[in-house]
Amino acid sequence: MGSINLNQVTKSFGDTQVIPPLDLDINEGEFVVFVGPSGCGKSTLLRLIAGLEDTTSGHISIDGQDATQLAPAKRGLAMVFQSYALYPHMSVRKNIAFPMRMAKMDQATQDAKIEAAAKALNLTDYLDRKPGQLSGGQRQRVAIGRAIVREPAAFLFDEPLSNLDAALRVGMRLEIMELHKKLETTMIYVTHDQVEAMTMADKIVVLQAGVIEQVGSPLELYHAPRNKFVAGFIGSPKMNLIDGAEAAKHNAATIGIRPEHLTVSKTEGLWKGRVGVAEHLGSDTFIHVHDTGLMDMMTVRITGDIEAKHGDTIYLTPLADQIHRFDAAGLRIA
Amino acid sequence: MARAITTKQKLIWTVLAWTFGLLMFFPILWTFLTSFKTEAAAISDPPVWLFFDWTFENYTAVQERSNYPKALMNSIIIAVGSTFLGILIAVPAAWSMAFVPGKRTKDILLWMLSTKMLPAVGVLYPLVLLAKWLGVMDSRILLIVVLMLINLPIIVWMLYTYFKEIPGEILEASRMDGADLRAEILYVLTPMALPGIASTVLLNIILAWNEAFWTILLTTVNAAPLTAFIASFSAPEGLFYAKLSAASMMAIAPILVMGWFSQKQLVRGLTFGAVK
Numbered sequence: 001m002g003s004i005n006l007n008q009v010t011k012s013f014g015d016t017q018v019i020p021p022l023d024l025d026i027n028e029g030e031f032v033v034f035v036g037p038s039g040c041g042k043s044t045l046l047r048l049i050a051g052l053e054d055t056t057s058g059h060i061s062i063d064g065q066d067a068t069q070l071a072p073a074k075r076g077l078a079m080v081f082q083s084y085a086l087y088p089h090m091s092v093r094k095n096i097a098f099p100m101r102m103a104k105m106d107q108a109t110q111d112a113k114i115e116a117a118a119k120a121l122n123l124t125d126y127l128d129r130k131p132g133q134l135s136g137g138q139r140q141r142v143a144i145g146r147a148i149v150r151e152p153a154a155f156l157f158d159e160p161l162s163n164l165d166a167a168l169r170v171g172m173r174l175e176i177m178e179l180h181k182k183l184e185t186t187m188i189y190v191t192h193d194q195v196e197a198m199t200m201a202d203k204i205v206v207l208q209a210g211v212i213e214q215v216g217s218p219l220e221l222y223h224a225p226r227n228k229f230v231a232g233f234i235g236s237p238k239m240n241l242i243d244g245a246e247a248a249k250h251n252a253a254t255i256g257i258r259p260e261h262l263t264v265s266k267t268e269g270l271w272k273g274r275v276g277v278a279e280h281l282g283s284d285t286f287i288h289v290h291d292t293g294l295m296d297m298m299t300v301r302i303t304g305d306i307e308a309k310h311g312d313t314i315y316l317t318p319l320a321d322q323i324h325r326f327d328a329a330g331l332r333i334a
Numbered sequence: 335m336a337r338a339i340t341t342k343q344k345l346i347w348t349v350l351a352w353t354f355g356l357l358m359f360f361p362i363l364w365t366f367l368t369s370f371k372t373e374a375a376a377i378s379d380p381p382v383w384l385f386f387d388w389t390f391e392n393y394t395a396v397q398e399r400s401n402y403p404k405a406l407m408n409s410i411i412i413a414v415g416s417t418f419l420g421i422l423i424a425v426p427a428a429w430s431m432a433f434v435p436g437k438r439t440k441d442i443l444l445w446m447l448s449t450k451m452l453p454a455v456g457v458l459y460p461l462v463l464l465a466k467w468l469g470v471m472d473s474r475i476l477l478i479v480v481l482m483l484i485n486l487p488i489i490v491w492m493l494y495t496y497f498k499e500i501p502g503e504i505l506e507a508s509r510m511d512g513a514d515l516r517a518e519i520l521y522v523l524t525p526m527a528l529p530g531i532a533s534t535v536l537l538n539i540i541l542a543w544n545e546a547f548w549t550i551l552l553t554t555v556n557a558a559p560l561t562a563f564i565a566s567f568s569a570p571e572g573l574f575y576a577k578l579s580a581a582s583m584m585a586i587a588p589i590l591v592m593g594w595f596s597q598k599q600l601v602r603g604l605t606f607g608a609v610k
Contacts, residue, residue: 052506073512085507089525098521102512146511 001063002153002186003028004049009058011044011210018044019210021058026154026188026203031180034190035197036207036233042190043158045207049188050156051075062153073102078147079156082163084139086131092118092142093127099150117145121175137168144179154186161196173200194234198222206230228330231256237286237299239324246294252325252333259286259301261322269315273298278308289314362586369393369579376575392580399577400563402584409559409585411474412549413542416481417535420489423482425531428493429519433502443494446487454484454547465552474557477549481542489538496530497523533599536592540600543589560585 004026011019018041026032034042047053049060051072059068067075078099086095096117100110118124121141131139140160147155157176161169177200180187191197197204198218206213206221206229214226218234225231231239239256247255263269264287273289276297285306289298300316308314325333367383368376375386396402431439461480462471470476500523508522524531546561553562564585567578593600 050510052509071514072506072509073514077510079507079510081503081507083501083503085501085503087504087508087522087526089528098508098513099511102517146507150511 001028003063004154004186004188005061006049007059007061009048009060010056011041011048011053012056017056017210019048022210022212024205024212024215026186029184029186031177031187031189031200031202032205033197033201033203034188034205034207035192035194036213038192040207041210042192042207044210046079046156046158046188046190050077050079052079076150076153077156078150078152078154079158080140080143080147080160082159084131084143084163086139086142086146088131091128091130092123092134092145095131095142096145096149099146103150113149114145117148120148121145136164137172140164140172141175144176148179148183152185154188157187157189159190159192162191162193176200195236198234204234206233224332225256225324226332228254228256228326231324231326231332237301240295240298241326242294244294247325250323250325253328254326254330256324256326257318257322259299260303261319262298262300262316263319264300264302264306265315265317266313267315269317271298271316273314273316275308275310275312275314277310278306280305287314289316292316365579365582368576369583371576373574373576376579377573392576393584395577396567396580396584400566400581402563405558405560405563405585406588408474408477408553408557409543409561409588412477412481412557412559413539415474415478416485416542417489417538419478420482420486420538421493421531421535424486424489424493424534425519425524427490428497429523431490431494432497432500433505443491446490450487458551462552471552472554472556472558476552477557477559480548480552481545484545484548485538485541488541489534492534492537493527493530496527496534499530500526529599536596536599540589540593 004024006022006024008021008023009019010017010021022045034045036042044053048055051067051070051074055068059066061067062075062077087098090098093114096114097110100113105113114127115124118127121144123138123141123145126134126138126142131142134142140163143160160176161172164172173196176187176189189196189200201218203215204218204221205215208229213233214221214230216224221230221234225234225239228241232241235258237259239258240262241254241256243254247253271292271294273292276288276290278288279286282305283303285302285304285308287300287302287306287308289300290296292298298316327333369392370388370390371382371386372389372391375382431443465471465476504526505518505522508518513522543559544561546565549559549561550565553559558566564578564581567574567581
């Protein structure tokens with residue numbers, strides 16, 4: 001249960017094609033993350049799978065069955081929305097019960113499932129409250145509870161954590177991952193946050209302008225980005241991309257070097273620059289280096305704390321085996 | 335920045351507001367007073383204000399001369415009936431306009447509103463012919479349907495503005511949860527829009543209650559509501575101001591009381607959801 005295949009799926013709004021023909025296979029039990037900048041079509045893609053938008057052409061099949069024309073309710077998928085989308089006039093209990101009530105499940109089964117879900121999500125004490133009386137994190141858990149009780153073929157998450165504050169987000173991220181390990185159900189998760197993508201996914205789908213730029217495991221994307229876009233998008237801080245003569249030395253139009261793959265020295269090194277802002281995180285230090293003559297601003301990531309004053313001269317040397325090379329079209333040179 | 339309001343300004347505004355309010359209220363007050371005067375006192379010049387012989391004879395006369403309970407019953411049935419029929423039709427209409435708008439939705443909304451600008455008398459003749467042909471002249475069902483049609487644009491518009499405030503994601507969530515269209519409207523949309531629906535119902539009951547043009551023209555005896563009841567006292571045999579006033583008071587009393595108790599919902603209704 002829970003394999004989803006997209007075959008030549010397109011979507012247009014009026015004359016604007018937001019998703020050009022697209023193929024994608026999601027295997028049973030996978031945690032797939034759609035990631036990309038805002039407006040890249042990741043949410044639209046999720047809504048197409050959910051059935052909340054109609055495909056303009058192409059086919060979507062769920063567990064081998066053609067679901068292209070099926071109503072959302074008939075697809076056996078559950079969705080968790082960014083705004084939680086709880087029913088404000090219903091108690092938590094009724095919110096969680098709603099999909100079961102729609103499925104005309106008998107009351108005893110409903111009660112048992114609500115109890116189980118509430119226990120798993122720490123909501124037992126809140127079952128009789130209205131969503132308005134809950135905190136953001138609790139609302140999110142209710143939304144997840146409502147999704148779980150359906151026992152869906154797959155869960156769809158549409159940026160579920162972006163309304164939560166940073167601390168809560170990390171906690172909920174772990175909870176969702178735990179849930180996936182426990183249920184082993186397919187999950188499709190949309191986010192613009194590449195850290196969420198990297199930490200949660202079995203498989204990341206990087207999208208830009210409706211086009212899949214790369215599909216792969218987080219580490220595949222990190223170590224071997226297929227093109228410049230993926231290289232710049234995955235990894236934090238961003239990969240430094242250098243054009244021109246320095247790239248030509250490596251027989252490439254562009255070379256990329258991640259901030260953590262640069263060594264720093266105050267006395268000698270391959271590239272010379274001037275320290276701009278240094279961000280001290282304690283465990284790491286990010287130094288933004290100007291005037292290297294290679295690119296506007298180069299970012300370096302050093303483990304631990306390092307003394308770096310604004311305006312200091314600094315030398316950077318890339319690790320030779322960590323240089324990514326791209327051709328004029330922006331594609332990776334193997 | 336909070337605007338500084340001086341005591342003087344406050345005073346001026348208070349006086350202005352009260353003046354305006356009393357001016358608006360004056361006709362009702364005058365009708366009320368006149369209804370307790372004798373016919374002679376009612377037309378005396380200069381007018382008498384409070385110091386006249388208060389009498390209930392007009393109310394008794396009105397009761398004797400006509401069938402108030404029947405007119406009241408007709409008013410209630412027609413006002414409530416047309417409003418609920420309108421709601422029944424307008425909820426799905428407003429749902430589709432608010433949540434699945436098409437290319438022409440805005441145009442349709444404006445066109446619906448534009449029908450309110452048509453002089454009612456313009457469709458009087460065809461409507462009367464149609465009613466006669468169907469054999470429903472002077473029937474409650476005719477008035478229910480006609481008043482429903484007349485107020486439908488307002489009902490749709492009001493519900494549309496209320497529905498627009500409801501986040502579409504919640505309805506989408508219900509679709510994902512397995513709700514069909516009926517369940518979505520019945521269990522999710524309607525309960526969430528209930529305050530809005532309530533103000534729409536109230537306002538439209540009042541509009542239907544006060545509708546005089548159609549009720550007077552399309553009824554004679556059987557279906558005549560309170561508006562026709564009032565009109566029957568401005569008879570050609572002479573003006574009986576005191577009796578007319580008594581009849582008016584009796585006609586507007588129920589709706590005044592209702593309006594008084596539902597002020598909050600009404601204000602929300604009248605502002606079309608602009609304030610919460």
